[in-house]
Amino acid sequence: MSDLAPLPARAWRGRPAAQQPVYPDAAELAAVVADLRTRPPLVFAGEVDALRELMAAASAGEAFVLMGGDCAESFSDNTADNIRLKVQTILQMAAVLTYGASTPVVKVGRMAGQYAKPRSADTETRGGVTLPSFRGDSVNSHEFSPQARTPDPRRMLDAYLRSGTTLNLIRAFTMGGYADLREVHSWNRGFTANPAYSRFEAFAEEIDRAMRFMEAAGVDFEALRQVDFYAAHEALLLEYEDAMIRRDSRSGRLYDTSAHFLWVGERTRDVDGAHVAILQGVHNPVGVKIGPGTSPEDVFSLMDRLNPHGEPGRLSLITRMGADRIRHVLPALVEAVQADGRPVTWITDPMHGNTVTAENGYKTRDFETVMDEVRGFFEVHQALGTVPGGVHVELTGDDVTEVRGGGERIGTATLEERYETLVDPRLNHQQSLEIAFEVAEMLRS
Ligand code: PEP
Numbered sequence: 001m002s003d004l005a006p007l008p009a010r011a012w013r014g015r016p017a018a019q020q021p022v023y024p025d026a027a028e029l030a031a032v033v034a035d036l037r038t039r040p041p042l043v044f045a046g047e048v049d050a051l052r053e054l055m056a057a058a059s060a061g062e063a064f065v066l067m068g069g070d071c072a073e074s075f076s077d078n079t080a081d082n083i084r085l086k087v088q089t090i091l092q093m094a095a096v097l098t099y100g101a102s103t104p105v106v107k108v109g110r111m112a113g114q115y116a117k118p119r120s121a122d123t124e125t126r127g128g129v130t131l132p133s134f135r136g137d138s139v140n141s142h143e144f145s146p147q148a149r150t151p152d153p154r155r156m157l158d159a160y161l162r163s164g165t166t167l168n169l170i171r172a173f174t175m176g177g178y179a180d181l182r183e184v185h186s187w188n189r190g191f192t193a194n195p196a197y198s199r200f201e202a203f204a205e206e207i208d209r210a211m212r213f214m215e216a217a218g219v220d221f222e223a224l225r226q227v228d229f230y231a232a233h234e235a236l237l238l239e240y241e242d243a244m245i246r247r248d249s250r251s252g253r254l255y256d257t258s259a260h261f262l263w264v265g266e267r268t269r270d271v272d273g274a275h276v277a278i279l280q281g282v283h284n285p286v287g288v289k290i291g292p293g294t295s296p297e298d299v300f301s302l303m304d305r306l307n308p309h310g311e312p313g314r315l316s317l318i319t320r321m322g323a324d325r326i327r328h329v330l331p332a333l334v335e336a337v338q339a340d341g342r343p344v345t346w347i348t349d350p351m352h353g354n355t356v357t358a359e360n361g362y363k364t365r366d367f368e369t370v371m372d373e374v375r376g377f378f379e380v381h382q383a384l385g386t387v388p389g390g391v392h393v394e395l396t397g398d399d400v401t402e403v404r405g406g407g408e409r410i411g412t413a414t415l416e417e418r419y420e421t422l423v424d425p426r427l428n429h430q431q432s433l434e435i436a437f438e439v440a441e442m443l444r445s
């Protein structure tokens with residue numbers, strides 16, 4: 001791939017760009033961006049195309065997408081253990097979902113690049129002091145001091161390098177035997193052995209039987225020791241994404257090589273804005289988060305910009321409506337898309353419409369509410385005869401206490417025990433598996 005990205009991917013520069021950091025030193029920003037442009041791509045065109053095919057299969061009900069990872073990755077949590085536990089959690093979820101869906105599960109980590117965050121305010125005031133908001137580790141530091149909060153472009157280089165090492169480890173795990181289905185299933189048996197999750201025991205038994213059948217029938221388990229695992233993040237930081245665009249020498253197409261899949265957030269999805277424009281110019285499969293205020297016209301405009309010819313697998317709509325609204329607002333959007341005829345891959349994000357502040361001040365989500373949004377998503381698609389293509393969740397492989405409820409019955413008072421996120425509350429390892437078992441049962445029915 002060559003390292004210069006000509007138009008049309010540059011068209012975003014003329015558009016309004018929301019949620020961008022203000023760097024004090026333009027020359028330093030230019031130097032970092034020039035440096036990034038010379039760096040190797042993090043992902044390759046062939047892999048990106050393979051994911052596009054899989055997203056197309058998911059839009060037709062022939063695959064199911066599982067996207068998960070931190071709300072924001074952080075430099076300090078960029079450790080081997082954290083990466084391994086997240087990959088393990090996603091693989092465990094995927095094994096259960098594969099059985100439930102009876103189709104391949106497309107495994108996508110919200111990992112290896114999820115370092116920039118949109119914020120509701122540009123500044124934060126504490127004790128009379130006002131500083132720029134924390135926008136993620138690729139922009140500034142969470143610590144509340146003028147120096148830490150000043151956007152530093154060199155952080156983009158750090159984010160690039162950490163994304164590369166994360167991908168390297170993910171590739172090593174998923175290609176080196178760590179994804180062995182027998183092993184993954186035995187971890188799941190460990191989970192269902194816990195009395196708190198005994199309601200999933202029968203389901204796990206069934207998978208056991210299926211595995212024994214496969215073995216008896218001579219399935220080559222050795223061949224099942226490797227899986228494809230893709231990386232995704234929000235395409236928020238325009239200078240970074242732009243610097244990672246490369247032209248594929250074989251096809252001549254432009255790709256954003258910072259990740260296989262990129263999405264635009266609810267706050268930056270303005271159809272005439274810079275974020276939609278930058279993704280318009282690249283060939284990756286892309287997503288747009290859509291909230292309860294989205295109209296059918298908004299969806300048509302997004303399709304016109306991002307997938308005018310209706311190529312399957314190109315565009316995913318990631319709905320984040322809130323459990324109390326999804327059953328009311330999603331049907332009109334799904335019907336409009338159905339009538340239009342251009343395919344989209346429908347994915348539910350049951351997290352971002354369901355964030356609440358607990359009485360003790362912690363930003364949290366309730367497990368039951370999250371599940372209810374997933375249920376609503378399935379109900380709407382079932383009623384309309386359309387395809388629920390996947391789930392997108394915020395999770396970690398650790399034993400954190402950020403989301404209330406679930407089998408461990410995390411209560412408000414428990415939140416403070418291991419509340420580690422710098423931004424949104426994540427499902428912990430057990431809660432993630434619970435969701436996977438619940439969704440697997442929905443997929444089966
Ligand atoms: C996110 O995915 O962390 C996020 C900010 O989501 P949304 O754009 O849907 O609010």
Ligand code: CO
Binds near residue numbers: 071
């Ligand atoms: Co979030």
